[in-house]
Amino acid sequence: xxxxxxxxxxxxxHRTGQGPMDLACNRDSLAGAVSQRACxxxxxxxxxxxxxxxxxxVHGPIGCAAYxxxxxxxxxxxxxxxxxxxxxxLQERDVIFGGEKKLTAALNELIDRHQPKAAFVYSTCIVGxxxxxxxxxxxxxxxxKGIPVLPVQSEGFKGxxxxxxxxxxxxxxxxxxxxxxxxxxxxxxxxxxxxxxxGEIWIIREYLKRMGVAVVxxxxxxxxxxxxxxxxxxxxxxxxxxxxTMDLAKMMQESHGVPFIRVSYLGIEDMAxxxxxxxEFFKDCDPKIMDRTRELVRDELNKLLPELAMLRRDxxxxxxxxxxxGAFKAFSLIKALRHLGMQVVLVGxxxxxxxxxxxxxxxxxPGTIIVDDSNPLELSAFLKEQAVDIFVGGVKERPIAYKxxxxxxxxxxxxxxxxxxxxxxxxxAREVHRSVMSPVWLFTSRKITASTRPIIxxxxx
Amino acid sequence: xxxxxxxxxxTERSALSINPAKTxxxxxxxxxxxxxxxxxxxxxxxxxxxxxxxxxxxxxxxEPISAATSSFTEGxxxxxxxxxxxxxxxxxxxxxxxxVIAVHTTCLSETIGDDLPQMTDKAxxxxxxxxGKHVIFANTPSYVGSHVTGFSNMVKGxxxxxxxxGKKNGKxxxxxxxxxxxxxxxxxxxxxxxGVAITLFPDTSGVLNGPMSxxxxxxxxxxxxxxxxxxxxxAIGTLALGDxxxxxxxxxxxxxxxxxxxxxxxxxxxxxxxxxxxxxxTIAGVSVPEEIAHERGQLVDLISDMHxxxxxxxxxxxxxxxxxxxxxxxxxxxxxxxIHIVTGTPGKRFEKxxxxxxxxxPFPVNVRSAGDMFLLHQWIKNEPVDLILGNTYCKYIARxxxxxxxxxxxxxxxxxxxxxxxxxxxxxxIRLLEKVLNALLDxxxxxxxxxxxxxxx
Numbered sequence: 001x002x003x004x005x006x007x008x009x010x011x012x013x014h015r016t017g018q019g020p021m022d023l024a025c026n027r028d029s030l031a032g033a034v035s036q037r038a039c040x041x042x043x044x045x046x047x048x049x050x051x052x053x054x055x056x057x058v059h060g061p062i063g064c065a066a067y068x069x070x071x072x073x074x075x076x077x078x079x080x081x082x083x084x085x086x087x088x089x090l091q092e093r094d095v096i097f098g099g100e101k102k103l104t105a106a107l108n109e110l111i112d113r114h115q116p117k118a119a120f121v122y123s124t125c126i127v128g129x130x131x132x133x134x135x136x137x138x139x140x141x142x143x144x145k146g147i148p149v150l151p152v153q154s155e156g157f158k159g160x161x162x163x164x165x166x167x168x169x170x171x172x173x174x175x176x177x178x179x180x181x182x183x184x185x186x187x188x189x190x191x192x193x194x195x196x197x198x199g200e201i202w203i204i205r206e207y208l209k210r211m212g213v214a215v216v217x218x219x220x221x222x223x224x225x226x227x228x229x230x231x232x233x234x235x236x237x238x239x240x241x242x243x244x245t246m247d248l249a250k251m252m253q254e255s256h257g258v259p260f261i262r263v264s265y266l267g268i269e270d271m272a273x274x275x276x277x278x279x280e281f282f283k284d285c286d287p288k289i290m291d292r293t294r295e296l297v298r299d300e301l302n303k304l305l306p307e308l309a310m311l312r313r314d315x316x317x318x319x320x321x322x323x324x325x326g327a328f329k330a331f332s333l334i335k336a337l338r339h340l341g342m343q344v345v346l347v348g349x350x351x352x353x354x355x356x357x358x359x360x361x362x363x364x365x366p367g368t369i370i371v372d373d374s375n376p377l378e379l380s381a382f383l384k385e386q387a388v389d390i391f392v393g394g395v396k397e398r399p400i401a402y403k404x405x406x407x408x409x410x411x412x413x414x415x416x417x418x419x420x421x422x423x424x425x426x427x428x429a430r431e432v433h434r435s436v437m438s439p440v441w442l443f444t445s446r447k448i449t450a451s452t453r454p455i456i457x458x459x460x461x
Numbered sequence: 462x463x464x465x466x467x468x469x470x471x472t473e474r475s476a477l478s479i480n481p482a483k484t485x486x487x488x489x490x491x492x493x494x495x496x497x498x499x500x501x502x503x504x505x506x507x508x509x510x511x512x513x514x515x516x517x518x519x520x521x522x523x524e525p526i527s528a529a530t531s532s533f534t535e536g537x538x539x540x541x542x543x544x545x546x547x548x549x550x551x552x553x554x555x556x557x558x559x560x561v562i563a564v565h566t567t568c569l570s571e572t573i574g575d576d577l578p579q580m581t582d583k584a585x586x587x588x589x590x591x592x593g594k595h596v597i598f599a600n601t602p603s604y605v606g607s608h609v610t611g612f613s614n615m616v617k618g619x620x621x622x623x624x625x626x627g628k629k630n631g632k633x634x635x636x637x638x639x640x641x642x643x644x645x646x647x648x649x650x651x652x653x654x655x656g657v658a659i660t661l662f663p664d665t666s667g668v669l670n671g672p673m674s675x676x677x678x679x680x681x682x683x684x685x686x687x688x689x690x691x692x693x694x695x696a697i698g699t700l701a702l703g704d705x706x707x708x709x710x711x712x713x714x715x716x717x718x719x720x721x722x723x724x725x726x727x728x729x730x731x732x733x734x735x736x737x738x739x740x741x742x743t744i745a746g747v748s749v750p751e752e753i754a755h756e757r758g759q760l761v762d763l764i765s766d767m768h769x770x771x772x773x774x775x776x777x778x779x780x781x782x783x784x785x786x787x788x789x790x791x792x793x794x795x796x797x798x799x800i801h802i803v804t805g806t807p808g809k810r811f812e813k814x815x816x817x818x819x820x821x822x823p824f825p826v827n828v829r830s831a832g833d834m835f836l837l838h839q840w841i842k843n844e845p846v847d848l849i850l851g852n853t854y855c856k857y858i859a860r861x862x863x864x865x866x867x868x869x870x871x872x873x874x875x876x877x878x879x880x881x882x883x884x885x886x887x888x889x890x891i892r893l894l895e896k897v898l899n900a901l902l903d904x905x906x907x908x909x910x911x912x913x914x915x916x917x918x
Binding site: 029030031032033034035037038039040041042060061062063064065066067068069071080081083084085086087088089090091092094095101102103104105106109110113114124125126128129130156157158159160376377380384395396398399400402403404405444 | 464465466468472474475476477478479480481483484485486487488501503506507508509510511512513514515516517519520523524525526527528529530531532533534535537538544545546548549550551552553556557567568569572573602603604605607671673674675676677678679805835854857
């Protein structure tokens with residue numbers, strides 16, 4: 001099978017060690033490509049939707065709301081308003097005569113009934129075309145109801161998912177600085193770019209608590225409007241997930257002087273390193289923090305490492321491919337897979353930046369394929385060429401892997417178990433082991449040698 | 462409770478849809494397109510639409526779903542999408558090599574006024590469509606109708622390739638409507654048993670219920686071929702199953718090529734299947750084959766064996782019009798009574814039809830077109846039911862109100878089986894009743910007190 005690459009896409013594929021690294025990225029997808037990418041609205045929606053006590057109203061035809069109705073599994077410890085789907089369900093007459101009246105009526109009704117702490121109103125393609133004045137409607141409603149009603153300028157065609165992240169950040173930024181910061185301790189942080197999939201943010205908050213660090217706001221997993229309003233009172237922002245909330249961290253640094261550090265809670269080194277950097281930041285005001293952090297890491301590793309060593313016996317030398325939304329996550333995944341003795345032979349992302357890809361080229365082994373904005377045909381050809389044992393990706397990649405007779409691990413919206421933190425690394429290792437070693441592959445045409453049969457049983461169910 | 466935000470008191474809403482019982486046209490067009498052999502669906506709009514539709518279909522079928530997009534940017538939205546579509550057609554035929562591209566529009570391309578007939582003509586004239594390859598299309602504005610409308614529009618769009626040679630080919634066109642691949646397979650099996658030569662379109666069997674092969678095929682074996690679609694103009698007749706999904710295409714063949722059509726209900730349940738089988742038998746001029754009579758007998762046998770458990774059970778139904786009409790008839794025929802019936806798809810004639818079907822109901826009946834699941838939930842709060850039948854999104858209501866649910870419709874994101882087992886025909890009826898009974902009896906076993914817990918039911 002030849003590896004099918006659109007000629008125009010050759011610049012978006014690189015092999016580590018072969019020629020200079022100069023990946024063309026952050027460009028629009030080609031028309032006609034079976035792209036795995038999404039739109040601006042999608043970017044905004046996934047970032048904001050975990051704020052559980054806000055109203056999220058999609059101003060557009062029904063599809064935009066229907067497809068984003070509770071798809072991400074962002075858990076809340078309290079309100080569940082975010083799990084309902086609200087839409088103005090624009091009809092032909094609204095497209096002709098404008099949808100502002102309908103939007104006003106919808107907001108009126110929803111705010112009265114649900115008494116949310118704030119409302120986010122998402123613009124969609126059609127709203128951008130018919131020219132509804134979202135800002136004016138939101139401003140008027142804000143005054144009338146006495147809560148922030150925030151327009152999210154997320155018209156689908158105005159870029160890709162990254163532009164949607166920015167629009168979400170701009171909407172949230174309007175909240176920040178409007179709350180009372182009294183009582184916030186000196187050792188305090190905000191968690192940026194964690195969406196509490198499978199309860200992950202609770203794991204991180206627990207680590208920080210053990211270190212003696214207070215969390216002011218979750219942005220946005222298990223998020224609350226009032227927390228976000230006062231989050232400028234925190235001493236530091238911890239920014240995970242490269243694309244989604246980096247813009248907001250930069251805005252906050254500029255306007256409120258809150259510094260940020262980039263962190264990752266995936267894998268052993270990145271998790272430990274992130275905690276150490278937080279401790280480092282606060283060591284002057286809390287001299288004991290470093291000791292507590294070391295103790296925490298030691299405790300967690302003592303629990304984790306024996307299990308990893310055991311799983312590694314089966315996984316040593318197996319090949320993995322990674323295709324993720326933002327490239328930053330790929331760095332952590334590569335390291336995590338190496339801990340399992342696995343070799344990463346393909347790394348791709350929908351929206352990586354030039355810097356991301358340069359970094360990937362540095363840390364991957366020679367021959368590793370690096371790809372931007374790929375498509376199923378290309379991915380499946382690379383997966384076969386590299387004889388991959390497990391594919392780490394999202395919803396649209398899963399059935400491709402299975403058809404090819406490969407294991408799969410969802411590291412995106414549809415993960416059902418927490419993959420962050422030290423315990424998350426154990427979960428990840430178990431999930432990879434479970435899929436790579438599944439007996440189902442013995443029934444398939446892919447060649448399985450006796451040595452790939454699992455030699456160990458999972459210690460923990 | 463997840464839906465604690467749903468109040469019992471019902472107020473009229475005009476500006477707002479909450480927890481939709483529908484989605485937009487393009488995903489229906491995409492599903493229909495996948496029932497054409499070697500077809501790559503193409504979404505003429507922003508990237509997000511295409512990604513969402515592919516994800517929705519992938520989650521429902523657990524199969525790879527490929528579709529291309531015109532990847533609209535701000536420029537295209539201002540100057541029109543012609544350049545994008547022409548480049549897309551060229552790229553798709555060069556790289557992915559489909560037999561057919563099925564283009565559907567989105568709210569964006571509809572609103573800026575992109576003219577698909579003119580654009581596809583232009584693609585043909587400028588040689589972007591290789592010899593023997595085809596581009597079909599349908600207008601599917603997201604702000605009109607629902608996913609059902611989009612499906613229907615694309616089915617009609619397929620007939621752009623239909624021809625009339627003036628000589629009948631002896632075949633019957635069957636338009637199955639939005640049913641599962643397994644249902645399409647079952648319809649073909651029944652037709653073969655009766656001995657009627659058919660063209661089934663669309664036909665997603667073999668496309669979206671394929672085996673695990675160790676190969677990734679962008680274009681699996683199944684689907685109606687362009688040659689077969691061309692022949693639909695020479696057919697001796699058309700059977701359209703479901704007014705909402707299939708009637709437009711059937712009427713088009715009638716008016717365009719004088720192919721007479723009959724519009725039947727989707728063959729869910731005893732009576733609707735009887736009518737379908739009778740129509741086929743009449744066309745073939747044969748009596749009903751023993752095998753099919755046997756299957757019918759088994760369905761009736763099951764109903765009679767267990768009828769005491771169906772008696773006066775109240776059901777809430779939510780889904781698409783064609784399915785709900787057939788299911789309402791099925792349930793009432795076995796003494797179960799749908800009392801809340803909601804479709805998200807607009808159309809007052811749906812309400813009329815359901816009211817007629819439930820005329821003899823011992824209970825007051827609520828029915829709504831252009832409704833949503835928020836309303837359904839409110840109705841259930843006011844008048845509880847014994848069973849909810851609908852897609853996966855019903856699980857919120859089922860959990861909150863502690864009511865058993867049978868999954869049926871689109872999308873099903875949390876169970877399997879719909880890919881493999883039909884619910885049309887007599888055998889499908891048996892499966893549907895098995896699921897309904899199991900749900901009811903599992904609940905009975907769970908709720909019965911120790912004293913009244915029975916081994917034999």
